[in-house]
Amino acid sequence: DTGVSQNPRHKITKRGQNVTFRCDPISEHNRLYWYRQTLGQGPEFLTYFQNEAQLEKSRLLSDRFSAERPKGSFSTLEIQRTEQGDSAMYLCASSKTQRLNTEAFFGQGTRLTVV
Amino acid sequence: SQQGEEDPQALSIQEGENATMNCSYKTSINNLQWYRQNSGRGLVHLILIRSNEREKHSGRLRVTLDTSKKSSSLLITASRAADTASYFCATDAEGAQKLVFGQGTRLTINP
Numbered sequence: 203d204t205g206v207s208q209n210p211r212h213k214i215t216k217r218g219q220n221v222t223f224r225c226d227p228i229s230e231h232n233r234l235y236w237y238r239q240t241l242g243q244g245p246e247f248l249t250y251f252q253n254e255a256q257l258e259k260s261r262l263l264s265d266r267f268s269a270e271r272p273k274g275s276f277s278t279l280e281i282q283r284t285e286q287g288d289s290a291m292y293l294c295a296s297s298k299t300q301r302l303n304t305e306a307f308f309g310q311g312t313r314l315t316v317v
Numbered sequence: 318s319q320q321g322e323e324d325p326q327a328l329s330i331q332e333g334e335n336a337t338m339n340c341s342y343k344t345s346i347n348n349l350q351w352y353r354q355n356s357g358r359g360l361v362h363l364i365l366i367r368s369n370e371r372e373k374h375s376g377r378l379r380v381t382l383d384t385s386k387k388s389s390s391l392l393i394t395a396s397r398a399a400d401t402a403s404y405f406c407a408t409d410a411e412g413a414q415k416l417v418f419g420q421g422t423r424l425t426i427n428p
Contacts, residue, residue: 206359235415244405244418245360258414293359295416305350305362306416313357 204228206309208294214315215284222280223312227296234277235306236269237293238262245293251277284316322419323406329425336393338422340406341386347409349382349389350416354403363391363404396426 207226215221227234232253237245248267249259253274263269266284271277281288291313295306324339340349348367352360366373366382366389373380379392393400403423407416 237418242420244420247415247417250415291357295360305365307362308352308359310359 206294206296206307208292208309208312210312211310212313212315214317217286217316218283220280220282221284221314222278223292223294223314225277225279225294225296225309227276227294228298228307229275231296231298231307232274233297233306234271235295235297236277236279237295239291239293239311240289248279281314284314286316289314289316323404323422325422326420327423327425329427330396332396332398332426332428334396336396336400336424336426338391338404338424340389340391340419342389342406342408342410342419343387344408345411346384347411349380350407350409351378351380351389351391352405352407352418354405354421356402360405393424396424398426398428400424401426 209224213221235250236248238248239245247260248263249269251271254271266282269279291311293308293311295308297306322341330336346368348365350365351363353363354360364375364378364380366380368384377394382389403421405418405421407418
């Protein structure tokens, strides 16, 4: 299966700890997106990359959040000094076109629980 | 912030009936997409309709788009228990470079 892969699937961490999530997009896709989703809500945009360049960041992405896509392939999302409010599903998606006129492919998500 | 607003927020129908979900949005768009999400899973793309299209079909799905009213509807015909999921509309707004999702409709199909 060459779909979008996210690791880990679940992460439980203590408040104040740092966590890092990884996303492996579909190989020929040059666009990569991160979204956050809380229970009963739709996905909220966090940031996106065109190849290795991070082109947009949401105001939701505080200074504690950082994302990278060093070689234009996989991406990581790091949350420093986690807070209980960071508990959510973190979704990664990729698409292959310059313009979003085709579908985005989503991974299964990483569910973060901060205790 | 969410661009799309789905209506209703929750819908429960009997298997075999048709399910209709609506989506309203605020800005001009390039296209509108519908996604399905099973509980605790990722989103799966269902259908994309471009701003110059008014209706599109895919199997048991029918999507309409009214750009003058900034609204779209998703119709699922002859519903099945496996259609139970949350359904989201997402807009690709002009000038934007990302999909913006609504809050979704939770659809329950009762056997």
